[in-house]
Amino acid sequence: MKSIVVLTGAGISAESGVPTFRGDDGLWEGHPVEDVATPEGFARDPELVHSFYNGRRSKLLGGIEPNAAHLALARLEREFAGDVTVVTQNIDDLHERAGSRCLLHMHGELLKSRCGNCGTVAECRQDLQTGVACGCCGKSGGLRPHVVWFGEMPFHLDEITGLLCRAGLFLSIGTSGLVYPAAGFVATARAAGARTVEINLEQSAGTICFGESRRGAAGELVPAFVDELLAGGDDAG
Numbered sequence: 001m002k003s004i005v006v007l008t009g010a011g012i013s014a015e016s017g018v019p020t021f022r023g024d025d026g027l028w029e030g031h032p033v034e035d036v037a038t039p040e041g042f043a044r045d046p047e048l049v050h051s052f053y054n055g056r057r058s059k060l061l062g063g064i065e066p067n068a069a070h071l072a073l074a075r076l077e078r079e080f081a082g083d084v085t086v087v088t089q090n091i092d093d094l095h096e097r098a099g100s101r102c103l104l105h106m107h108g109e110l111l112k113s114r115c116g117n118c119g120t121v122a123e124c125r126q127d128l129q130t131g132v133a134c135g136c137c138g139k140s141g142g143l144r145p146h147v148v149w150f151g152e153m154p155f156h157l158d159e160i161t162g163l164l165c166r167a168g169l170f171l172s173i174g175t176s177g178l179v180y181p182a183a184g185f186v187a188t189a190r191a192a193g194a195r196t197v198e199i200n201l202e203q204s205a206g207t208i209c210f211g212e213s214r215r216g217a218a219g220e221l222v223p224a225f226v227d228e229l230l231a232g233g234d235d236a237g
């Protein structure tokens, strides 16, 4: 029995009301990406970066819910006879709230903070500010969102590479294919012999790399594809 690796991006959470990054009304709107998603931007203006993430955290905690695509992936993990791992670029917690358990957050988690002084990662459901002290080392000024910015090393890469090399199916959902190393996962999986399927509203920068592309909203296409996989019409099973 082969395994399935699912890569998700901002598009899977769009129907839950979380803006994507690169859409017309995307998350970067009003902010050059270098100001809010690089270590240099944080060093230059930590309050701006905190306010960007504080706004997203309070929105996430204020009524955003998983949608049909998140729920379908959790069902796939429960009911598929082989292993299913979701690798998400998203920092929201919608996959875990939907019930996914085998889940890797390669770009970190919005509901965690990390101390730049002692490295402690802690749950964080409140606003962060530069004056907040770390609960572990007691120093203030070092806390930052536990996320991966441009120029930083994503998390779990060795484990993800191993999974891609053993996958029977690589499914990519709602990602632009612009940001590496995630954008290169399809090539790794394909070289290892996996079936590769993309689900996206539009053509992405990575579409050409996939064996199959399905166009439309994740909330409709993911449940339908999961039904297909569980009915056994798939060569990963």
Ligand code: BJW
Binding pocket: 008, 009, 010, 011, 012, 014, 015, 020, 021, 022, 023, 026, 037, 089, 090, 091, 107, 147, 148, 149, 150, 151, 152, 153, 154, 157, 173, 174, 175, 176, 177, 178, 179, 180, 181, 199, 200, 201, 202, 203, 204, 216, 217, 218, 219
């Ligand atoms: C729907 C939908 C619906 C909408 N249904 N679909 C030159 C070449 C190659 C690489 C580089 C380069 N120069 C620099 C780099 C490296 C750099 C990089 O990739 N830059 C590119 C911009 C060129 N990468 C890095 O720095 C990474 N680290 C790194 O490389 O370390 C060194 C290394 C070396 C060797 C091996 C491994 C590593 C780190 C990248 C960190 C990215 N961080 C962010 C912020 C995270 C925290 C936060 O959330 O604020 O991650 S940036 C942002 O982009 C976020 C996302 O996870 C990521 C990807 O965005 P995503 O998910 O694709 O969203 P969108 O908005 O772009 O697209 C949404 C898609 O959904 C669209 O296609 C829509 O059509 C679709 N959609 N609604 C289905 N309802």
